[in-house]
Amino acid sequence: MAYKKVEHYEDRITSGLIENYRESLELLGENPMREGLQKTPERIAKAMQYLTQGYQMDARAILNSAKFHENVSEMIIVKDIELYSMCEHHMLPFFGKAHIAYIPNGYITGLSKVARVVDVYSRRLQVQERLTTQILNAIKDSLDPLGVAVVIEAKHLCMMMRGVQKQNSVTTTSAFWGEFEKAETRSEFTKLISSKLS
Ligand SMILES: Nc1nc2c(ncn2[C@@H]2O[C@H](COP(=O)(O)OP(=O)(O)OP(=O)(O)O)[C@@H](O)[C@H]2O)c(=O)[nH]1
Ligand SMILES: [Zn+2]
Structure with a gap:
């Protein structure tokens, strides 16, 4: 049960990051829906989580x-x-x-x-x-x-x-x-x- 709670919390963090990176792409003048960028917010979220896993x-x-x-x-x-x-x-x-x-x-x-x-x-x-x-x-x-x-x-x-x-x-x-x-x-x-x- 406790494990499930942690998993749920981590999922929420990942989706929050994905949403934020999608918005950032838009603010930078990109179209986050174009083919090459559709999965980019998810990729950046994963990369950033990997690069900060030391915490x-x-x-x-x-x-x-x-x-x-x-x-x-x-x-x-x-x-x-x-x-x-x-x-x-x-x-x-x-x-x-x-x-x-x-x-x-x-x-x-x-x-x-x-x-x-x-x-x-x-x-x-x-x-x-x-x-x-x-x-x-x-x-x-x-x-x-x-x-x-x-x-x-x-x-x-x-x-x-x-x-x-x-x-x-x-x-x-x-x-x-x-x-x-x-x-x-x-x-x-x-x-x-x-x-x-x-
Ligand atoms: N001491 C130290 N400074 C760092 C490190 N990494 C980046 N910096 C420096 O952090 C400073 C931040 O200075 P600010 O003037 O606030 O930022 P900025 O206007 O983007 O500075 P510039 O890089 O000179 O354009 C810069 O001088 C960077 O070179 C680090 O590991 N150690
Ligand atoms: Zn720097």
Whole structure:
């Protein structure tokens, strides 16, 4: 019974979105009834729900679901994790790569879970700076490590296809905690994320 109620609520949200996108198309001067656009409001609704599904996800639960006791004290880096998010100012995509490192303190997590955390926070309306610190905080809180580092390099379509129209600028944001606040650890991390696989 409770499940049915939730389903009903979700259906209402989807139909509300579809109606809104149909109206938006009309306000933008389009004819939402023409052949190519008839299903477009439904497609946009689905796409937007997919791209914002991170609100329903719990990054800490994901990291904890594959948390293993392990006596490793070396830096673990997962680099070049591709990400797609949407800026909260224009709802236009920004996309790029995240590089994440942590130094365990008795616990490690599944490598894929680190990449999943990027999706949890990317699939929301974001600013790159907040995305960076949310990823860091989730890892810090779940694994209680000795240090965490997150670097994100991204291109923002709101700066490319509109507004200032700069095609080549890349924004880099970073957040460091614990051991990574030491220059030496941080520079080892920076060196390792810049190196290419042979
Ligand atoms: N700090 C930060 N700014 C962002 C991000 N994504 C988009 N922005 C910026 O958000 C700002 C919003 O500024 P406004 O002046 O309110 O909006 P606008 O008139 O559309 O600005 P322009 O893009 O300069 O045309 C712009 O400078 C965007 O470049 C982000 O992830 N982080
Ligand atoms: Zn923007």
